[in-house]
Structures are given as structure tokens and as C-alpha cells.
Amino acid sequence: MISLHSNDLTVKINEKGAELTSVNDATEKIEYIWQADPMFWAHHAPILFPIVGRLQDNQYTLDGETFHMTQHGFARDYTFKVLDHDDSKAVFQLLADDDMKAQFPFEFDLQVTFTLTDHTLDVSYHVLNLDDKTMPFSIGGHPGFNVPLNPYEGGFEDYAVTVAPRRSYAQIPLVGPYNDADHEKTLNLTTPLQLDHDLFNQDALILDLNHVETTIMLSSTVSDHGVALTVENAPYVGIWSPYPKRAPFVAIEPWWGITDSVNTTGDFRQKMGIQTIQPNAEFSADYQIRFF
Template sequence: MISLENENIRVTFAEKGAELRSITAKATGLDYLWKGDPAYWGKFSPVLFPVIGALKDETYYVEGKEYHLPRHGFARDHDFVFEQISDTEVLFTLSATPDTLAVYPFEFVLGLRYTISGFSVSCTYEVHNPADQHLLFSVGGHPAFAAPITDEVTYEDCYLEFAIDESLIYHKIDNNLISDQTDSLHLDKGKMFLKHSLFYDDALVFKKMESRMITLRNTINEYGLHFRFNDFPFFGIWAARDADFICLEPWCGIADGVAHNQQLSDKEGIISLSPGEHWKRVWEVEVF
């Protein structure tokens, strides 16, 4: 495991998928990340690239040619190149290979830069287009946080507190695709208490959310975290069936709609990066 630490926290990572694996507070020994129990869901915080969610029939087209990608793309299953920038910063990099070009016809350089400061960990997605054609991609996060964080707390004692007390409209999932059916999530003074049944029909997918920070708290003790995600247009909230975690997922991109034409250039939320250009977005978690 690769690690960063300061006087407050110790954070670990894996080269496979450049995946964040733990966020441990030194004073308490509490790990705020999900443990990755494969009986429920064996991942911790996968990166989603070059697509988010599912493609219709796992198929898309670029300039008339057919390609296939699994749900959430391939980056999470590849080993990244690791570079220690400083005592508080690491950079993981993945570049195009013949294998990726066979399923995704674009040159790219994807970076995940992790930085720690105080009780916070930030994850910066950095995408560079080294080619002479536009790069079409989506990228996003899927970090899973322990809920509860301590043993005396139950899942139902935990709640999400949104920075803005808003009525949230989420899109329902139909065979892994975004349907036109919506429902409302009504907050109670900005709070959404967790229930396993909330996610029995898959993730809650939001195309519009005014809150740029969500806090995970519980009614029993003071432990929790702040999750900040400026400049991500889409957001997902998910947990595996009856598992004690909550995924807070900032996305630049979204799964295909049920009526999508499968043209990558027409995909909702797709980013088109000009030749030679750089792009980045940041999310941050602060534990307490």
C-alpha cells in the first residue's frame, strides 16, 4: 500500500485503479472509508473513466465505428504509474495503450492527484489530451464511506446533511440506464436519514443539485465527515443492498439514457477536450 500521513490522518492507496483505500484519524484510529467487504461490494473508491455508468448495450459509436465498454469504463481495473510528489501529495497516472485504444479510440493521460492537509484529503482528476483530435470522455468518483463509522451506531442512526435545504429530483434507473421517470427526495431541514431500502432500486441520480457540500453525521456521537464537490454537474448516492456504507459520487458525465442514440459525441454530459488541452476537477473529504 502507498500512504500519506500528517499529524492528524493516515491515508492509503492502491496502484490498481489509483484507488483510495483508507482514511484513518490518528487520535481515534477510526477509518472513515468502507472496508471493501466483497460479500457486498469489494471496492473502496474507484475512478470512473472514460464513461460513467452504463452504455446502452455496452456499445457506443465514434465516426461510424462500433466500440464496447463495461459500466464505468476501464480505468479502475488498470495499474497506474505512481509518483511521490511530496510528503503530503501523490500522483497516479494512466495513459493510452494498445489495449485501451482497441476499446476507446483516443489518446489520453488521466491523472489522480491526492493531497492531504489537516484532516482533509483532496482528489484531483487531471485529464490531458496529447493528440491532434478532440478527446471525448467522462470522469467521476465513487468513494464509499463507512456508515456507521463506530460500532455503537446503526445505519439508521446515520444521515446526510445537505448544505442547502432543497427538494431533490432524482432520475430512476431502468436496466442500468437513466430513465425519464423521476421522483423527489424531500429533505427534513436539510437532512436525509439513511435506510437500506433507499437503494434497493439502484442509485439515486441527480442531474441538478444546488448543494456543493454534503455532511455525513449520526445521532449518537460526533464523528462524521464533510464532502465537498464544486464543479461536478451530476451526482449519485448509492449503497450495495443492505451494506453499511454510503457512496457520495461526484460526476462529470452520466449513464446513457434509455433512448440514447449511442453516439459518444451526443452522450449527455460528455466532455470534449481540444488537442493539447488540460482539464481538472477536485473533490475533498474532511473527517471529524
């Protein structure tokens, strides 16, 4: 386990999956990150790579071959190498091996950097295509946050999601685990969205951000504490809590990719939301979480 420290927070990251597992404010006695109770969801904040969401039949085709991969890809299942580490920064690396290439036939170098400054954690993804062919892929974050942050400071329904810019957003509905972008909805977020477990009765709320800088804040009417996640260039963000379980957490998920469409052809290069990197080129993306 790798630890980062500021005057305010202690952050812990597991080498397995380079997964953020704890952000703790000892003075305020607050743990911000969901603690992976398997009754609800046995993860904290997995990295989604090289897909976001689910493939139809857990498979895809690429240049005439069929490959199999389960939901959210495989990065979360592998141990990353620690390239650099001090009190405020840690860099993790995952290189393709034969097992990975059986699911995703590319040479790649995935690096994830965590940088802690005061109350803010920056999470940066850096993907290098080491192959001699164009690499299609997706990547995303999936941090879960305790709601409520303290059991004596209200309950789930005392929290709200506030999105800036305050406007109406295109919402991509889900049919089962797949997106139905052809029947896009509109979600009015000019005012805060009060949390209720029934909000998630069709799984995640997926907002089309159109690469516009966006901040999604979780805050409470009975507490001064919360989190605000800012992403500058993501096409999508998912807001999720398990349903019908009444789970005491909410995930805010910046995505550079999306689950398969209901009408997908299965061709990975034509997949909705897919990113591409030319040979020996790089892709970078990041987001920041402010804890208050």
C-alpha cells in the same frame, strides 16, 4: 501502496486504479473508507473513467465504429505511475496504451492528485487530450464510507445525509442501470435524509447539481464523527449503497458524466452528460472530503 500522513490521519492509495483504500484516524480508532468486503462490494473508491455508469449493451458508437466497454470504464483496472509523492501529496498518471485504445480510441494523459491537509483530503482529476481529434469522455469518483464508522456507535439507520445548499433537488431516476431523465423527480433535501436501506431499492440516488458548489455530509445522531464531501463544479452526484444487500457503507460519488439514458442512440458524442476536450487541451475537476 502509497501513504500520506497528517497529524490526524493516515491515508493509503493503491497504485492499481489510483484507488483510495484507507483513511484512518488512529487516535479515534476510526477507519472511514469501506474495506472492500466482496460480500457486498469489492472496491473502496474506484476512479470512473472514461465513462460513468453503464453503456447499453456495454457498447457505443463513435464516428461509425462500435467499441465495447464495461461499467465505469477501465481506469480502475490499470496500474498508475507515481509521478510525485511526499507525506502530504501524491500524483498518479495513466497514459493510454493499445489495450485501452481498443476500448477508447484516444491518446490521453490522466493524472490524479491526492493532497492531505489536516482532516481534509483533496482529490483532483486532470485529463489531457493528446490526440488530434476532440475527445468525449466522462470521469467520476466513487468513494465508499463505512456506515457506521464504529460498530459500537449506532447502526446504518442512525446516520443521515445532509446536503448544502438545503433545497429541493432534481433527482434523475434509474430504470435498471440506465437513467430516465425524461421522468425527473424532485427530492426534498431541506432537512437531513435519514438513512434506510430501502432508499436504494432503485439503485443510486442521482442529484442534478447543475455545477453548483455542493456539500454532502454523512453524520450520525449517536456519534460526533462523519464525512463531508464538497464538490464545486460537478453536474451530478450519486449516493449509493447496494440493495437488497444490507451493506454497512454508503458511497458519495461526484460525477462529470452519467450512465446511459434509457433512450440513448449509442452515439458517444451525443451521450448525456458527456464532457469534451479539444486536441492538446485539458480538463480539470476536483472534490474535497473532510473527515471528522
